[in-house]
Amino acid sequence: MQDPGDSGGARTVRLCKSITFSASHRLHSKSLSDEENKKLYGKCNNPNGHGHNYKVVVTLQGRVDPVTGMVMNLTDLKQYMEKAIMEPLDHKNLDKDVPYLADTVSTVENVAVFVWESLQKHLPPGLLYKVKIDETDSNSVVYLGK
Numbered sequence: 001m002q003d004p005g006d007s008g009g010a011r012t013v014r015l016c017k018s019i020t021f022s023a024s025h026r027l028h029s030k031s032l033s034d035e036e037n038k039k040l041y042g043k044c045n046n047p048n049g050h051g052h053n054y055k056v057v058v059t060l061q062g063r064v065d066p067v068t069g070m071v072m073n074l075t076d077l078k079q080y081m082e083k084a085i086m087e088p089l090d091h092k093n094l095d096k097d098v099p100y101l102a103d104t105v106s107t108v109e110n111v112a113v114f115v116w117e118s119l120q121k122h123l124p125p126g127l128l129y130k131v132k133i134d135e136t137d138s139n140s141v142v143y144l145g146k
Helices: 034-045 074-089 108-120
Strands: 012-025 050-063 128-134 140-143
Touching (some): 050 108, 074 108, 108 128
Antiparallel strands (some): 012 050, 050 128
16 A cells, blocks of 8 residues: 555655854944843853854755665755855854845844855755754754745
């Protein structure tokens, strides 16, 4: 008897790939006063900024191709991640070097949205499932594109 979730043998799986980049930023909202920013963001509002080694885990969800045995070729995914993540973000000042974040507070939440939108330009529609970014060992965000 065929499993109702089985489409001719192709199973839906989630494929994950991680990459790490280093960047600096300053948490500062142009909508708040300097005093409000300092109170809200604390040491992360340092005028000279601070840096992180961000770990990004990209999760794709799709059917396993019966011919290739893959949801996506990992070599292709690595190239897409290089273009969408490493080129615009690695060893950059997020506030000054990334146009998307010039007028948006460079929180890890907003970085995750940027990564999602950048990846969407390279990936086949509907394949990107999740972007997870670890900003520190104890701070992370997950974005599902909604």
